Amino acid sequence: MMTVVARRLGAMxxxxxxxxxxxxxxxYAAPGDPVTFLIGNPENVTPEKVxxxxxxxxxxxxxxxxxGLWAGNVVQGDFGTSFVYRQPVTDLMGPRLGVTLxxxxxxxxxxxxxxxxxGVVSALKRGTVVDSVITGVTTFLNSVPSFVIALVxxxxxxxxxxxxxxxxxxxxxxxxxxxxxxxxxxxALGALAVISRVTRQTMLEQRTLDHVEAARxxxxxxxxxxxRHVLRNSLGPIVTMCGMVLASMLAGTIVIEKVFGLxxxxxxxxxxxxxxxxxxxxxxxxxxxxxxxxxxxxxxxxYPLIDARTRERSRT
Amino acid sequence: MTVLLRPAGTRxxxxxRICAGILVITVAAAVFAPIVAPYExxxxxxxxxxxPPSLEHWLGxxxxxxxxxxxxxxxxxxxxxxxIALLAFATVLGVLIGVVAxxxxxxxxxxxxxxxxxxxxxxxxxxxVLVIAVFGRGPATAVIGMGLAFAPVIAKFxxxxxxxxxxxxxxxxxxxxxxxxxELCLRxxxxxxxxxxxxYLVVLFGDGLMSLAALNFLGFGAQxxxxxxxxxxxxxxxGVIQGYLAPAIIPGLAIAIVVVATNVVGVRLSDKLAVxx
Numbered sequence: 001m002m003t004v005v006a007r008r009l010g011a012m013x014x015x016x017x018x019x020x021x022x023x024x025x026x027x028y029a030a031p032g033d034p035v036t037f038l039i040g041n042p043e044n045v046t047p048e049k050v051x052x053x054x055x056x057x058x059x060x061x062x063x064x065x066x067x068g069l070w071a072g073n074v075v076q077g078d079f080g081t082s083f084v085y086r087q088p089v090t091d092l093m094g095p096r097l098g099v100t101l102x103x104x105x106x107x108x109x110x111x112x113x114x115x116x117x118x119g120v121v122s123a124l125k126r127g128t129v130v131d132s133v134i135t136g137v138t139t140f141l142n143s144v145p146s147f148v149i150a151l152v153x154x155x156x157x158x159x160x161x162x163x164x165x166x167x168x169x170x171x172x173x174x175x176x177x178x179x180x181x182x183x184x185x186x187x188a189l190g191a192l193a194v195i196s197r198v199t200r201q202t203m204l205e206q207r208t209l210d211h212v213e214a215a216r217x218x219x220x221x222x223x224x225x226x227x228r229h230v231l232r233n234s235l236g237p238i239v240t241m242c243g244m245v246l247a248s249m250l251a252g253t254i255v256i257e258k259v260f261g262l263x264x265x266x267x268x269x270x271x272x273x274x275x276x277x278x279x280x281x282x283x284x285x286x287x288x289x290x291x292x293x294x295x296x297x298x299x300x301x302x303y304p305l306i307d308a309r310t311r312e313r314s315r316t
Numbered sequence: 317m318t319v320l321l322r323p324a325g326t327r328x329x330x331x332x333r334i335c336a337g338i339l340v341i342t343v344a345a346a347v348f349a350p351i352v353a354p355y356e357x358x359x360x361x362x363x364x365x366x367x368p369p370s371l372e373h374w375l376g377x378x379x380x381x382x383x384x385x386x387x388x389x390x391x392x393x394x395x396x397x398x399x400i401a402l403l404a405f406a407t408v409l410g411v412l413i414g415v416v417a418x419x420x421x422x423x424x425x426x427x428x429x430x431x432x433x434x435x436x437x438x439x440x441x442x443x444x445v446l447v448i449a450v451f452g453r454g455p456a457t458a459v460i461g462m463g464l465a466f467a468p469v470i471a472k473f474x475x476x477x478x479x480x481x482x483x484x485x486x487x488x489x490x491x492x493x494x495x496x497x498x499e500l501c502l503r504x505x506x507x508x509x510x511x512x513x514x515x516y517l518v519v520l521f522g523d524g525l526m527s528l529a530a531l532n533f534l535g536f537g538a539q540x541x542x543x544x545x546x547x548x549x550x551x552x553x554x555g556v557i558q559g560y561l562a563p564a565i566i567p568g569l570a571i572a573i574v575v576v577a578t579n580v581v582g583v584r585l586s587d588k589l590a591v592x593x
Contacts, residue, residue, distance in 0.1 A: 011433075018434045023446065030450045143575040145526050147533050148549060148568030155561040166557050251442055255530050259553070270534060273449050281449055288442055 005301060012297045019289045020074070024067050027278045034059065034083070034278065074286070080279035084272075089283045093265065097287075099169045100253050100264035102176060106184035108246050111191040116238060118192060119199025120231065126204060134196060142193035150186035150259040157182060167261030183260045187253065191245045198241040202234035209233075236307035243299030250295065251288035332584050335577035342574055346392035355383035357390035358541040366560050378548075378563040379555050388570050391543040395571070398459060398537070398544070399524040403517055405463035406470055406524075411513070413467065414474025415501055418482055425475075432468040448536050458537030462527050466520065470513075477512050481505055515586025522575035522582070529571050545571050 035053050054060050058069055073080065079089035122134040141149065158164045170179030206212060212229050216222075254266030261267075265284055272280035345352055354374075361381035369376045375384040417428040438446070444461030451457050481487070482505065490500050529546030531537040538544040540551070545567035552563035 014430075015434050018430075019438070022434070026446045026450050031452070139579075140572065140576065143522065143526075143579065144572040145529050145533070145546070145549075145568060147530065147546075148565060148571070151549070151553065151556050151564050151568070152561070155556050155559075155565075159557060159559055255533060258534060269445065273445060278449075281445075285442060285446065289438060292438075 008297055008300055012293050015293055016286075016290060020071060020286060021067065023282055023285045023289075024070060025063075027282055028063055028066070030276070030278065034276075070282075079283040079286075082272075082277055082280050084275045084277045084280075089279050092268065092280065093283060093287070096263055096265050096268050099176075099180075099262055100250075100257070100266065103180050103183055103187065103253055103256070103262070103264065104246070104249050106177070106180055107187035107191075107249060108242075110184055110188035111195055111245065112242050114188065115192045115195025115242075116199050119196035119238075120203065120226070122196060123200040123203035123207070123230075124226065126200070131200075135200075138193035138196050141189045142191075144190075145255075146186055146190050147255045147259050149189055150183070150256055153182050153186050154259065169262045169264070180262075183256050183262060186259070187249060187256050191249070194245060195238070195241060199234065199238050202237045203230050206230045206233045233307075236303060239306055240299055240303065243295055247292045247295035247299075250291040331580055335580040338573060338577040339581060342392055342396065342577075345389045346396050349390045349393055353383075353386035353389040355386040357387045357543045358382060366555065366563075368562070375566055376562050378552055379560075384563055384566055387543040387548060388545070388567055391545045391548055391567060391570070394455070394538055394542055394544040395525065395529065395546075396574075398455060398528045399521055401459045402462045402466065402524045402528060403521060405459060406466035407513070407517065409463065409467040410470025411474050411506065411509075413471035414476075415478050415506060415509075417471070417475045418478035419497060419501060428471070432471050435464065435468040438465065444531055444536065453536050453539075455538050455542075458528060458531045462524065462531065465527070466524065469520070470516075473516055474509065474513065477509055478505065481508055511589040512586070515582055515589045518578055518582030518585055520582075521578045525571060525575055525578075 034057065035050055058066055061069070070080070077090065079093075081087065082089055082092055085092055118134050118138065122131040125131050154166060158166045164182050165179060168179055170176045207230055212225060215225050215229050220228075253264055254270060256262070257264040257266040258270065265287065268280065269284045271277075272284065359382060361377065364373070364377050364381045365379060367373050367377040367381070373383050373385065375388070378384055378387070413428055413432065417425045435443070443465040444458060447461035447464065448457050451460075487500065487505065490504060495504075528537060529544075529549075532544050532546030533550045535547075535550065538547050540547065548567035549564050552560070552567075555561075556564050
């Protein structure tokens with residue numbers, strides 16, 4: 001087991017290092033001299049000033065030296081200073097990470113609860129109208145772009161009914177949850193199809209296995225058969241799929257943040273791209289890759305804990 | 317990246333026919349847009365802003381008084397072409413990686429698998445953001461960026477089917493006749509993979525269309541006056557708060573309908589094409 005963990009962590013670190021190289025190289029190759037963005041006002045451009053800025057940001061060093069300096073600082077938690085805000089990147093990202101992570105957490109609760117319940121219902125009612133309706137509706141929701149779903153929600157719940165504000169992330173815990181409700185729903189709806197389908201499929205496979213038949217023939221109550229045997233043994237694939245959806249959601253809030261005017265990491269990324277704020281772009285891209293890697297690695301490592309049947313295999 | 321939809325049991329044949337019909341109509345609209353569309357797509361009419369559907373404007377007008385039906389019809393072309401270009405680019409790259417990995421095996425396979433893993437770790441929009449940060453924005457950049465994000469998916473699929481294909485007797489037969497590796501792959505193996513790949517690509521098409529629409533919505537791809545569907549939603553976004561939902565939701569529905577239709581047709585096609593003697 002320990003070797004599996006070590007190997008998985010090693011692969012994660014290797015992928016992160018490779019990604020950091022790609023991200024750094026892309027920013028390095030980007031057109032335009034960073035000096036012009038750094039000095040800002042063209043009237044201030046004097047040879048001395050340019051030289052000072054170049055020295056301060058190590059722009060005259062070879063690429064690999066620049067990468068080394070950057071990576072060394074990143075490891076110590078220093079992502080540099082924003083070109084635009086003149087603030088440490090970590091200070092900029094802190095509050096925005098709060099918004100984005102709360103949003104993703106709320107969406108995750110929603111898509112796990114709703115997705116698994118819908119999957120269980122359609123597995124139990126397989127072949128009926130209920131099953132077809134669930135499959136049809138979730139598939140359709142998966143085919144509508146999330147920004148369109150979001151706009152429909154805004155139009156109905158915020159503009160027509162006035163239950164929610166049109167934009168903004170709110171302040172304080174309760175207000176934040178209230179403001180992020182519509183965005184979280186918009187984010188979660190698209191994921192329902194995948195989760196409910198995996199739940200339905202694995203449950204249908206488990207249903208016909210011998211131990212389930214045995215439990216049923218011993219007269220165990222149907223809901224106990226479903227919860228203790230069918231659903232319990234289906235958890236592995238369901239958790240894996242939930243983890244994958246969650247992992248891509250951590251980097252997939254950009255569009256939703258734009259629709260609801262949220263000051264999250266995604267909108268900061270769009271803004272930083274538009275203003276050529278490279279340190280910020282680098283930090284956010286690195287955060288997104290890291291978040292994806294961490295979640296998928298945790299899910300991989302947790303699999304044997306959820307599904308004891310795979311424990312033997314992973315030990316060898 | 318959205319996870320691929322698997323076939324949900326057997327779907328009735330009429331659903332397939334309707335969806336195929338929708339695709340034919342969409343492609344026809346894209347090709348014959350100037351003839352079919354009742355108005356110029358960017359002709360503003362400030363006397364008729366935010367019109368509801370009427371006989372003059374079947375789907376109403378937007379915030380500049382432009383006819384929404386005409387804009388959706390004209391938008392079919394950039395929307396569909398974008399997704400096609402994206403898949404073409406991703407297919408060339410993905411098939412190259414997949415076939416080479418399956419052919420060479422060993423360390424080449426391992427290295428390529430590692431590279432595709434890194435590409436997988438860049439979820440969805442990230443790749444695009446990276447390409448856009450380097451090359452600036454525009455339809456081509458969006459296509460290349462998204463193509464890079466789709467390539468590993470296609471590479472993985474191609475590698476799996478190519479491994480099977482390379483194990484077939486004819487490959488050894490040609491090799492014994494002295495046919496070189498590159499020629500063998502290009503002339504015999506890849507063409508044999510294409511039918512299986514084609515069905516898969518049609519299913520992927522919906523994903524590609526949605527991803528590009530999202531990019532255009534963010535303003536990273538097509539620019540005005542294009543009436544690409546994602547861009548149309550973005551331009552009509554402000555109207556939603558004023559109570560005008562239709563101009564934003566109609567192009568959104570167009571995307572959804574095409575995505576559903578290609579999924580149904582694609583799943584059916586891959587079922588049919590993947591059957592091998």
